[in-house]
Amino acid sequence: MNLKLFIDQAICSALTQAGAAEAPAVIKNSQRPEFGHYQANGVMGAAKRLGLNPRVLAGTIIEALDFPAAAKVEIAGPGFINIHLSAEFIAASLTELRQYSQLGVQSRVAETIVIDYSAPNLAKEMHIGHLRSTSIGDAAARSLEFQGHHVIRANHVGDWGAQFGSLLAYMDQLDTSGVALGSELKDLERFYMAASRLFKSDPEFAHRAREYVVRLQSGNPRCRALWQLFITESVKHCQAVYDKLNISLTPADIKAESDYNADLPVVVDELTSQGLITVSNGAKCVFLDEFTGKDGNPLPAMVQKSDGGYPYMASDIAAVRYRSQTLKTDRALYFVDARQRLHLSQLFSVAKQAGYITDTQDFRHLPFGVILKEDGKPFKTRDGADVKLIEVIDEAIARAFELVSTKNPELDAEQRHEIARVVGVGAIKYAELSKNRLTDYVFDWDTMLSFEGNTAPYLQYAYTRIRSVFRRADIDPSTLSGDILIQEPLEMQLGLKLLQFSETVDAVTEDYQANILCNYLFELAGLFMSFYEACPILKAAPEVTTSRLLIADLTAQVIQQGLDLLGIDTVEQM
Numbered sequence: 001m002n003l004k005l006f007i008d009q010a011i012c013s014a015l016t017q018a019g020a021a022e023a024p025a026v027i028k029n030s031q032r033p034e035f036g037h038y039q040a041n042g043v044m045g046a047a048k049r050l051g052l053n054p055r056v057l058a059g060t061i062i063e064a065l066d067f068p069a070a071a072k073v074e075i076a077g078p079g080f081i082n083i084h085l086s087a088e089f090i091a092a093s094l095t096e097l098r099q100y101s102q103l104g105v106q107s108r109v110a111e112t113i114v115i116d117y118s119a120p121n122l123a124k125e126m127h128i129g130h131l132r133s134t135s136i137g138d139a140a141a142r143s144l145e146f147q148g149h150h151v152i153r154a155n156h157v158g159d160w161g162a163q164f165g166s167l168l169a170y171m172d173q174l175d176t177s178g179v180a181l182g183s184e185l186k187d188l189e190r191f192y193m194a195a196s197r198l199f200k201s202d203p204e205f206a207h208r209a210r211e212y213v214v215r216l217q218s219g220n221p222r223c224r225a226l227w228q229l230f231i232t233e234s235v236k237h238c239q240a241v242y243d244k245l246n247i248s249l250t251p252a253d254i255k256a257e258s259d260y261n262a263d264l265p266v267v268v269d270e271l272t273s274q275g276l277i278t279v280s281n282g283a284k285c286v287f288l289d290e291f292t293g294k295d296g297n298p299l300p301a302m303v304q305k306s307d308g309g310y311p312y313m314a315s316d317i318a319a320v321r322y323r324s325q326t327l328k329t330d331r332a333l334y335f336v337d338a339r340q341r342l343h344l345s346q347l348f349s350v351a352k353q354a355g356y357i358t359d360t361q362d363f364r365h366l367p368f369g370v371i372l373k374e375d376g377k378p379f380k381t382r383d384g385a386d387v388k389l390i391e392v393i394d395e396a397i398a399r400a401f402e403l404v405s406t407k408n409p410e411l412d413a414e415q416r417h418e419i420a421r422v423v424g425v426g427a428i429k430y431a432e433l434s435k436n437r438l439t440d441y442v443f444d445w446d447t448m449l450s451f452e453g454n455t456a457p458y459l460q461y462a463y464t465r466i467r468s469v470f471r472r473a474d475i476d477p478s479t480l481s482g483d484i485l486i487q488e489p490l491e492m493q494l495g496l497k498l499l500q501f502s503e504t505v506d507a508v509t510e511d512y513q514a515n516i517l518c519n520y521l522f523e524l525a526g527l528f529m530s531f532y533e534a535c536p537i538l539k540a541a542p543e544v545t546t547s548r549l550l551i552a553d554l555t556a557q558v559i560q561q562g563l564d565l566l567g568i569d570t571v572e573q574m
């Protein structure tokens with residue numbers, strides 16, 4: 001049950017009864033967990049529209065309100081309504097929560113939702129910048145799936161275009177000189193660097209590289225075979241990163257740029273027959289009034305270059321067409337760097353003009369900022385190269401291993417390695433997800449690996465604390481039966497927080513801000529720690545012990561489920 005919605009509905013129907021039938025839409029509850037109550041803050045707006053005194057309207061609403069779940073409803077300030085839920089209601093709802101699947105998160109009317117995320121360029125290795133789209137998109141996929149939607153993960157990898165020219169020319173050269181390609185390809189980054197160095201320094205090689213692009217695009221079998229070899233290696237590398245990072249993408253989720261090649265001429269034909277194409281300097285472009293450059297001149301969206309080749313925009317239009325017409329998606333979410341804002345808004349506008357996106361379909365760009373070094377500069381190695389993502393993950397795990405070994409030296413090495421993997425990976429992903437998606441953030445090892453503060457290790461540790469209560473008492477929580485009792489203020493606060501898991505997940509998928517869930521889990525764990533200190537669990541009267549064990553177990557379940565929606569694992573001990 002979404003508690004916020006439940007209260008909202010009660011207030012809205014009271015408002016209707018109070019004679020303000022057209023007003024309910026402005027009623028919103030702002031949740032104030034620090035007071036343990038909800039606040040309706042839309043009464044003032046409604047009163048204004050109706051020409052009434054807000055406190056008077058609030059009084060009328062309270063009189064009309066039929067809401068047994070509340071212990072107290074009062075007018076506050078200029079016309080807010082505060083709703084204090086009763087301890088009985090909270091206790092009964094918590095007891096019920098244990099029977100519900102999914103900890104109260106209700107299934108929605110299932111929509112088909114395409115999530116375009118990760119999408120690295122396969123010419124190079126994944127770098128630290130890919131952490132953003134990959135973790136944020138994966139958390140969105142998991143959360144929407146948890147709500148019952150039909151999620152289609154779309155990894156729109158870049159596997160086509162000019163950069164493959166030098167790679168193929170270089171591969172061919174190595175191959176004919178008897179160098180084993182397989183082992184050379186092990187370090188994709190070095191391979192790419194060597195090829196592009198040659199491209200810059202050797203005009204003859206550069207010329208050949210350009211020819212390879214043409215040969216690849218015209219389907220030359222040898223070029224195709226070399227290209228396939230390279231792509232296979234690169235996909236293997238990406239999958240290794242995903243597996244290590246606990247990202248739910250599989251090779252089957254890849255729908256690469258080149259997969260749309262056959263559709264590209266069709267798209268250009270369709271755009272042409274709709275009269276959308278203008279030829280500008282030999283290139284086929286779509287000009288839309290809404291896009292102009294700094295000089296006021298219209299900005300083109302190019303769909304075919306003057307040499308006949310197709311740019312990034314073309315395969316993206318084909319992808320929209322496929323997602324809309326073949327996948328029949330209701331929504332498509334593009335988790336792509338904010339720097340591609342113009343590209344994506346042109347894409348969606350062109351696709352709407354062409355009728356590829358209909359009025360009922362929601363195609364949306366969910367942008368994000370960049371990752372910065374501690375000095376506020378972009379994250380690069382000393383020689384200006386990108387920092388490999390796999391190395392960042394390995395470093396996180398190594399650092400976590402040090403920490404775990406200091407904290408708990410008596411655990412055997414194998415166990416410490418497993419904990420380090422879960423903690424290290426959790427730390428970097430959580431650092432990513434707990435920030436506002438839109439802002440740039442500074443990557444800081446010490447903060448993200450700290451066991452205090454809003455971090456993955458803190459939450460993972462809170463989880464193990466709860467599990468250790470059960471271990472020490474030798475109780476399997478699934479065998480517990482009895483009712484939850486709410487007596488202490490901290491039980492009330494913690495209980496209310498647990499009931500808010502459902503509305504939190506709903507809030508996350510409203511604007512795909514995973515930090516809402518992170519903040520929630522952080523507050524939940526904090527409340528648990530306070531509860532744990534103030535309310536003895538095992539030393540209380542038997543029915544109180546049972547109730548507190550049930551509350552503790554629900555907390556562990558919510559932390560574990562919440563972290564799982566973020567793509568973060570837990571361990572039983574650390």
Ligand code: ARG
Nearest residue numbers: 116119120121156157158336
């Ligand atoms: N491969 C692109 C890049 O590395 C990102 C693709 C994002 N998705 C899309 N449909 N354009 O910049």
